[in-house]
Amino acid sequence: MFKVNTFVRFSIALALLLVNIYLLSRVSFIFQPLVTMITVITVPMMLSVFFYYLLRPLVNYMEKKKINRTLSILLIYLITAILGVFFIIGLWPSLREQLINLVDNAPSLINSLSDQLRELEQNGAIQALFPEGSTPFSQITEYINKGFNFVTNYVSGFFSLVSSFAIILFTLPILLFYMLLQGDKFGRKLAHIAPKRFQNDSREVVIEIDQALSGFIVGRVLVNLALGVLMYIGFLIIGLPYALLLTVIAVILNFVPFIGAIVSSVPIVIMGLVVSPSVAIWSLIIILVAQQIQDNLVAPYVFGKKLDIHPLTTIILVLGAGDLGGIIAILIIIPVYMIVKILLVRIYNMFFKDKWQNA
Numbered sequence: 044m045f046k047v048n049t050f051v052r053f054s055i056a057l058a059l060l061l062v063n064i065y066l067l068s069r070v071s072f073i074f075q076p077l078v079t080m081i082t083v084i085t086v087p088m089m090l091s092v093f094f095y096y097l098l099r100p101l102v103n104y105m106e107k108k109k110i111n112r113t114l115s116i117l118l119i120y121l122i123t124a125i126l127g128v129f130f131i132i133g134l135w136p137s138l139r140e141q142l143i144n145l146v147d148n149a150p151s152l153i154n155s156l157s158d159q160l161r162e163l164e165q166n167g168a169i170q171a172l173f174p175e176g177s178t179p180f181s182q183i184t185e186y187i188n189k190g191f192n193f194v195t196n197y198v199s200g201f202f203s204l205v206s207s208f209a210i211i212l213f214t215l216p217i218l219l220f221y222m223l224l225q226g227d228k229f230g231r232k233l234a235h236i237a238p239k240r241f242q243n244d245s246r247e248v249v250i251e252i253d254q255a256l257s258g259f260i261v262g263r264v265l266v267n268l269a270l271g272v273l274m275y276i277g278f279l280i281i282g283l284p285y286a287l288l289l290t291v292i293a294v295i296l297n298f299v300p301f302i303g304a305i306v307s308s309v310p311i312v313i314m315g316l317v318v319s320p321s322v323a324i325w326s327l328i329i330i331l332v333a334q335q336i337q338d339n340l341v342a343p344y345v346f347g348k349k350l351d352i353h354p355l356t357t358i359i360l361v362l363g364a365g366d367l368g369g370i371i372a373i374l375i376i377i378p379v380y381m382i383v384k385i386l387l388v389r390i391y392n393m394f395f396k397d398k399w400q401n402a
Contacts, residue, residue, distance in 0.1 A: 084214070085371060091218040096260040102223050116223045120216065141288040155317045227253070241393075248389050255381045262342075267297045270337045277329035281322055284314055299370070300377055301361045304334060352377065 098119055105115035145152075222229075230249040237245035271294035278286035293307035308330050315326035357377065364376035 087214040087218055089371075089375065090215050091222055092256075093260055094215075094219050095222045096257045097264060098219075098223060099226065099257070100261075103226070112224060112226070116220055120220075138288055138291065141285045145285055145288065152314075152317050156313065244389060244393060248385060251385050251389075252382050255385060256378055259378060259381065263298065266337055266342050267294050269341045270294065270297060270333055273333040273336060274329060277333065278311075278326070281315075281325045281329065282318070283311070283322065283326055284318065289314060299361075299373055301358055302365070302373065352380070356380075 101119060102112060102115045105118070106112050110118075230253055231246070234242055234245040234249050271290050274293060275286060275290040278290060283289070289311050293311065296303035296307035299306075308327070311326050311330060312323050315323035360376045360380055361373055364372035
């Protein structure tokens with residue numbers, strides 16, 4: 044009887060939830076200002092959380108050395124500004140020069156790529172792999188040309204992001220300052236919201252989520268930096284053009300789970316193919332070797348068992364998030380999954396584990 048009543052109550056609750064969702068969807072215009080506000084603050088909030096977990100260990104260390112927390116944050120801001128100046132003076136000119144040269148030389152690079160592909164098309168071994176007249180190399184050049192034209196035509200759209208960039212530039216330091224200033228206090232305040240009999244569990248959940256996010260973000264940065272160093276050294280050895288620019292792009296794209304590693308490899312291999320097929324092959328070998336070192340040596344050492352997510356789960360999450368919410372959803376899906384998993388495991392242990400095992 045108990046099971047029937049529980050099922051009926053659950054069904055009624057689910058039906059009411061679906062009805063409410065439907066009714067809210069019919070008056071979605073009411074929530075449009077709220078959606079706009081959330082959209083505006085999403086990126087600054089994400090970046091604030093990202094840098095919070097990167098900088099918090101340093102702030103805590105300085106606080107242990109008897110330096111006031113506010114002063115510690117301001118000193119870190121000052122050091123960051125100095126490093127930014129060094130980046131603008133030292134590294135940015137090389138990146139800017141490579142980017143400008145890449146854009147200016149794009150037509151000649153595409154012509155060189157076409158020549159290389161035509162030579163491959165006439166290769167006897169390649170022709171043996173494909174039926175007569177069906178080699179894909181002529182289409183590759185066409186796709187690359189269309190892709191470059193697409194980027195060139197829409198590069199002006201970058202300037203429309205200036206306003207968003209200004210919002211980020213203004214709000215990020217303020218949000219980050221108060222997050223670093225509060226430190227672990229926010230988590231403790233969040234735990235106090237729960238009823239008294241659940242506060243111990245709430246504190247443990249908050250601590251577990253905090254440790255999971257910290258390990259994931261700091262670990263991802265370290266792993267991607269290691270990958271970038273390995274790839275850059277390899278690209279310099281084989282003489283790949285625009286090695287620094289392509290490495291920076293690859294490191295940034297590798298923050299996107301699963302998809303980033305694949306997407307970042309495409310321009311590298313294409314640039315290698317512009318030089319010669321052998322350079323393209325060596326570029327691909329360097330990418331694969333660097334990623335194997337990252338996945339099998341660096342990542343296990345950095346993450347340990349903190350990131351207990353099966354690769355198949357990662358692929359499903361990323362593909363689903365990309366279909367539903369675009370690039371922002373892809374970037375946050377793994378941390379969100381980690382948080383939800385921690386919550387569900389705790390809820391199961393608290394309310395359902397004993398009933399399930401004794402059923």
